[in-house]
Each structure stands twice: as C-alpha cells, then as structure tokens.
Amino acid sequence: MQLYRNKFITLISIIGCLSVFSGALFAAEVKDTDTKEVKNEKLPIADLQRFTKVIEYIKEYYVKPINDDVLFENAMRGMLQGLDPHSSYLDVEEFSDLKASTAGKFGGLGVEILPEDGFIRVISPIDDTPAQRAGVQAGDLIVRLNDTPVKGLSMREAIEMMRGEKGTKILLTIIRQGENKPLQISVIRDTINVQSVRSKMLDDNYGYLRVSQFQSNSGDDLSRAVQALKKNNGKLKGLILDLRNNPGGVLDTAVQIADAFLDKDKIKQYDNVIVYTKGRMGSQIIEKAHSGDILNGAPIVVLVNSGSASASEIVAGALQDYKRAVIVGTQTFGKGSVQTVLPLKDNRGLKLTTALYYTPAGRSIQATGIKPDITIPNVKIPAPNDKDKEQNALLLREEDLQGHLENGNKSGAESKTVENKTVENKTEGKTENKADLIYTDYQLYEALNILKGLTLTKS
Numbered sequence: 001m002q003l004y005r006n007k008f009i010t011l012i013s014i015i016g017c018l019s020v021f022s023g024a025l026f027a028a029e030v031k032d033t034d035t036k037e038v039k040n041e042k043l044p045i046a047d048l049q050r051f052t053k054v055i056e057y058i059k060e061y062y063v064k065p066i067n068d069d070v071l072f073e074n075a076m077r078g079m080l081q082g083l084d085p086h087s088s089y090l091d092v093e094e095f096s097d098l099k100a101s102t103a104g105k106f107g108g109l110g111v112e113i114l115p116e117d118g119f120i121r122v123i124s125p126i127d128d129t130p131a132q133r134a135g136v137q138a139g140d141l142i143v144r145l146n147d148t149p150v151k152g153l154s155m156r157e158a159i160e161m162m163r164g165e166k167g168t169k170i171l172l173t174i175i176r177q178g179e180n181k182p183l184q185i186s187v188i189r190d191t192i193n194v195q196s197v198r199s200k201m202l203d204d205n206y207g208y209l210r211v212s213q214f215q216s217n218s219g220d221d222l223s224r225a226v227q228a229l230k231k232n233n234g235k236l237k238g239l240i241l242d243l244r245n246n247p248g249g250v251l252d253t254a255v256q257i258a259d260a261f262l263d264k265d266k267i268k269q270y271d272n273v274i275v276y277t278k279g280r281m282g283s284q285i286i287e288k289a290h291s292g293d294i295l296n297g298a299p300i301v302v303l304v305n306s307g308s309a310s311a312s313e314i315v316a317g318a319l320q321d322y323k324r325a326v327i328v329g330t331q332t333f334g335k336g337s338v339q340t341v342l343p344l345k346d347n348r349g350l351k352l353t354t355a356l357y358y359t360p361a362g363r364s365i366q367a368t369g370i371k372p373d374i375t376i377p378n379v380k381i382p383a384p385n386d387k388d389k390e391q392n393a394l395l396l397r398e399e400d401l402q403g404h405l406e407n408g409n410k411s412g413a414e415s416k417t418v419e420n421k422t423v424e425n426k427t428e429g430k431t432e433n434k435a436d437l438i439y440t441d442y443q444l445y446e447a448l449n450i451l452k453g454l455t456l457t458k459s
Contacts, residue, residue, distance in 0.1 A: 055071055112248075122136060126194055262324060330378065339351050
C-alpha cells in the first residue's frame, strides 16, 4: 500500500469527548487489484431487499414522519458502530470537530472517552482542562450526566449533552475503582486550548518533558523545548518523557518524536523501523528512523499509565524495543488499531478501522498495551503535617551537637542545601521544590531516581 497524503486520512486515536475525535492523519491508497476484487463480489440481494423493507415499514408505520436523509444517516452510523469502538460515521459537525481537535483547540470538558457496556469510560483527561482541574481521572466510568442516566444514550447523544456554552456547568456521576460509592464531580465547560508540550528542570541537568497529546505541531514543539533546556541549563544528563494520560493523536507526530531520540546509525535491529501496520490486504506502512539523536545518547525514562494510548504506545514501544529508554509506570491502554478516515460528499466522512500497528520488534499492542520495564503504581504519599514537623524538629542529629565535626568534603549546611534546594525552571519561569516531589507525584519522583541511576551506570 503506497502513501498518498492528499487522498485518504489515517486517524490513530481514541474517540474523543467533545471534540468527538482526536487523532490524525496520513494518506493511503488501495491497490487497483484490491478494488477490482471488491467490485467483482456479488451484491447481497436478499439483505438489500430486507434493508429496503425496513425503511419502507418505518416510513409507513412509524409514529411520526422521518426524512430519508435521517434514516440513511442513522443506518450508516449504526453499521459503523456495530464493527468496533473506533469505527464511526462522521457528520458535518463531527468532521469539523476532528479537524479542530488535531489543531489543539476545541470546546467542551477536555476528556477522551470510549463507550463501554452502555456507559462512558474516561481514557484520560487532557492536561489543564476543566475535566482535569475538576478531578476527573483516567479509568473513571461516567454513569450519569446531570440527572440523565448514560445507559440508553448513544455516544453521540452523550457527547451532545456534555457540550455546552463556556462557563456552564455539568454534573458528572462517576464510578471509580477503589471508591465505595459513586462520586459526583461538577465541571465548568470551557474552550479547550491544548498546549501539548511542557518542559522544566527537575534537578541539575535532568530535564522533564510532558507531552499531553500528539498534535500536528507537537514534534516541532518538543524539539524546541529540548533545545531550550540545553541552552538555559547546559548539557542534559538525562530526560524524563511523560506520556501519562496521553490518549494519542497524530501518527506522523508520534513517529517524529520517537525519531528525535533514535539514531539509525546506532540502532541496527529491526531495520530501523519505528512502526508498521498490517491490514486485511496484507499491506504494510513502515516508518523508519533517521540519523541523529537530539539527546546525543543521554538516558531517557518514559512515564506511562493506563491513560497512555495509541500514538503514545507507538513512541513507548519503539523506544523500548530499541532499548533507547526505560519505560516506567503502569501498563498502557492497548489501543493498537489504525483508523482510516474516508471523505464523503457534503463534508462528511467515514472512520474505519483498517489495520493493526506493530512495534519494531513485531509486537501488536492491540488490547495488550505496553508493559513497563519497571512497574511503579500511582500511590499517594501523605505529606507530613505540622505536628510531624514539630516532632521531627525535636529529634537530635549529629549536626545539632555542640562541637560536632564538619563533613570532610563540604559543610553540613551546604549538604542540606543541595538536598532540599528549590530549582528554578528556566524554561518556563517556574520553581519546583524537589523535596516535595515525593508527595506531589510519586511516579515522577521514582522516575527521577531511576534516571539518575541510569546516568551513573552510563558514565
């Protein structure tokens, strides 16, 4: 299957709430021999006659008149929904929303969702959106929208209910694993402007990159962020790439980001492949790494969790197969299928699952996900309260004894400053207290420790 980017669009993403879809996009053309084979198949006359009879009965006996265009659009929507969770019919509004979501600006709550047993499963909240700020988490099961049960609603109806004017509220009733009773979370709708790449320094010469979604410009943004970290902080000893709760997005961007850390001259296995697909017709689309590594071989730790899906899994899988990074966190979502968006007349489209994608080593991620090299659950370490601090202040240490000997290398005061100092984030102008990281983000705290260990073994 050859690539023609001006023909069909390949979407690799999770169905997105409010934007309807998030994902993107490369072109594909079917071979003439395959097209002829389909054309030569006999039409299912009996099935077509039955379908026609259903339309006839609806138009004649349904309680109120229904336009033909409504019947046919519903029929197409039902056909696609019956295939798998990712295939769907796109009307004019949905097709427009798809374009807006890949550009990084759309309206709504800011969550990626999938239908599950008549309810709505949250794949992940998008960074710095109303849903995330309100406390919606990956894995939450939405069972009620305001006073309306989700059970019995179509996906489209649920999405329409979650949409609304900026500043209006919606009450989500959620079932969350580990909670004894349903939670009610009020979310204020807003226009979602997604900044997909954020960067900062966690420690001296250790960088942190957060990619919340793979948009069309995320690859270039990541490269600029790495260069800024180098320029403002000197040579990077290592980098943490945070893909937690990243539901996917543009496939080309995922390939670009993986390629940024892979040097084809230093990886000889798997023919430098980053990702390839296998479809019904046995065709493959292969993307390969190029020369150059933006970090010049410095260690990488990739953080993932159950909200990491699709394009996130492509990046994590490629870096894992080539042993370019250590994958840390929990098992990813397992969305390893490719959707092709076929344009229809009148600004409508058809999103159809056409293939599965594979990591360089030939692993299919579909329904399995990426298993971390080091599993670190997302636990919450309670911060010490004021009473604990008072008690700790009463405990004596060697440095508190009068006449104690000073450290042979540097003073005790200097040692304490190194351990608990506040690090200035020169890239984004923020500060972060390293001593509090264990309480605010335990997975990130452990990832930083692992990265430091990798640096020591490399040197």
